[in-house]
Amino acid sequence: MRRKLIAGNWKMHKNSETARGFATEFLKLYQVTPDMDVCIAAPFTELLALEEMFAGTDLLTAAQNMHFEDQGAFTGEISAPMLAEIGVDYVIIGHSERRAYFAETDEMVNKKVKKAFEWNITPIICCGETLPQRQQSLEDHIVRHQVVMALAGLTDEQVAKAVIAYEPVWAIGTGHVATPQQAEDMCKVIRDVIRMYHGDAADEVKILYGGSVKPDNAKELMEMEDIDGALVGGASLDPVDFLKIIHAAEN
Numbered sequence: 001m002r003r004k005l006i007a008g009n010w011k012m013h014k015n016s017e018t019a020r021g022f023a024t025e026f027l028k029l030y031q032v033t034p035d036m037d038v039c040i041a042a043p044f045t046e047l048l049a050l051e052e053m054f055a056g057t058d059l060l061t062a063a064q065n066m067h068f069e070d071q072g073a074f075t076g077e078i079s080a081p082m083l084a085e086i087g088v089d090y091v092i093i094g095h096s097e098r099r100a101y102f103a104e105t106d107e108m109v110n111k112k113v114k115k116a117f118e119w120n121i122t123p124i125i126c127c128g129e130t131l132p133q134r135q136q137s138l139e140d141h142i143v144r145h146q147v148v149m150a151l152a153g154l155t156d157e158q159v160a161k162a163v164i165a166y167e168p169v170w171a172i173g174t175g176h177v178a179t180p181q182q183a184e185d186m187c188k189v190i191r192d193v194i195r196m197y198h199g200d201a202a203d204e205v206k207i208l209y210g211g212s213v214k215p216d217n218a219k220e221l222m223e224m225e226d227i228d229g230a231l232v233g234g235a236s237l238d239p240v241d242f243l244k245i246i247h248a249a250e251n
């Protein structure tokens, strides 16, 4: 049985006051989830505060990006060892917003994934098709290609520990959530292609769905066989909504 993962992605939201406010309220309401991992991907500036506030709980943290070199003249970038030093558990890699606005390529995604493993940070690797691609029935092809490229050169043991997030671009921040069947079909496509390249690691790799996940649609999505959790954007900004999604995944 794969352990579920519910990850919140705050994107470029919250400052020190509102991040701490979230954590205070969330910690009051949150109860340990024995069958599930919960993490929050905060902006770099809030990660240390969250690490400190989550100490002694089972809550985990994630970065939203990182560079593929350990250090160097890369103004504005943050490296895996910097994240590892403060205890960050996960890193989102290849989010569609980074691919679209910051020209991240499949090759860069692959380098970042390898670097994350080198520093024992679990990558949450994002993939997903755009609306025009889906309208041309290209979604299977696009997503398979992104996944194969992201995992190229990894060992089967590493792939088994990786997290893939299927996030159709047309569902992100639009309120147009994929139907549970659409999401399941693509998560199955991903698991099948991973099986072709990495054998039984396909049974262990976690595959999340992301894109307009809300308290009222989370349960149906989380019940699907190949969906092992959610990557939640907007609804993770509110502690009560995020908890409702966690509870929906528990049942």
Ligand code: 13P
Binding pocket: 009, 095, 167, 171, 172, 173, 174, 175, 210, 211, 212, 213, 231, 232, 233, 234, 235
């Ligand atoms: P929304 O949940 O706001 O659609 O964002 C999804 C997402 O991009 C998570 O990484």
